[in-house]
Amino acid sequence: MNRATVEERFLKITKRFGKLSGVWPEQNKFVKFLLWAMVDITMASSMILQTARVIHIGTLDVVIEQSSLIGAAILMMVKHGNYVLNATKLESLLNDMSEDWATNRMKEELEIMTTYANRGSFLAKFYFANAGVLTLIFLQMPWSPRLIHMLKHQNTSPPLIYSIPGYYFVEDDREYYYYIQLYLSLCIYVVLVVFISCDTLYMVLVQHGCGLLTVAGYRFKNAVKKNSFSAKCTETNAKEIHESVWYSIHGHQRAIMSVLLRDSISCHPN
Secondary structure (H helix, E strand, C coil): CCHHHHHHHHCHHHHHHHHHHCCCCCCCHHHHHHHHHHHHHHHHHHHHHHHHHHHHHCCHHHHHHHHHHHHHHHHHHHHHHHHHHCHHHHHHHHHHHHHHHHCCCCHHHHHHHHHHHHHHHHHHHHHHHHHHHHHHHHHHCCHHHHHHHHHCCCCCCCCCCCCCCCCCCCCCCCCCHHHHHHHHHHHHHHHHHHHHHHHHHHHHHHHHHHHHHHHHHHHHHHHHHHHCCCCCCCHHHHHHHHHHHHHHHHHHHHHHHHHHHHHHHCCCCC
């Protein structure tokens, strides 16, 4: 199975969002730089506005409300920065994955790898669906109260609700309300793209590593079991056992190196 087929079958969502966030290898460097700048500028400005609200109002409720949002923004920037700074390692991991799929293997071993790859693809799709639904809920927060207010034909002004509370350095929020909402929508879009790209990459790579470890264990177990009932251990049998065990150990080492390399570019605990 070549790389294009692997990406089409198991990495479709991950690749799409990886390109949108600028962490996918083989992208144009200028496009990557623009995407990195968009992520960093958007998140940095968002944290400044949220911090300004804490300083401007200064109540305990505001501090608690903003701390979770600021923490999430910092986590996202660290996560994205790790993938950007370790782009070479990520490319190496994806190249190794392609080589693993291109290697001639027994039917049973391919079935094991396919099972884990499908699991990784399913987790990525589930994560994408969950994140998409939550994003839509988040985006509609400012508009639902205004819609209800319009339907009730009240004489008062519609409520000003922001999906991301902050101090926006304007005298009249109502005058700039729609511009602020447009900016907040961009912030939410950036968060969605970065989390989906980075987290689904991690999911797929974890499942691929699990598949390699399972294949190594299967090959070792199969080599020993196949020859355990032989009355004689001929030179041919010994050679087959030695070869199978060697491939099993080599596969296990490759899987371990893949796990270590993966963990070095992610923010996830082991």
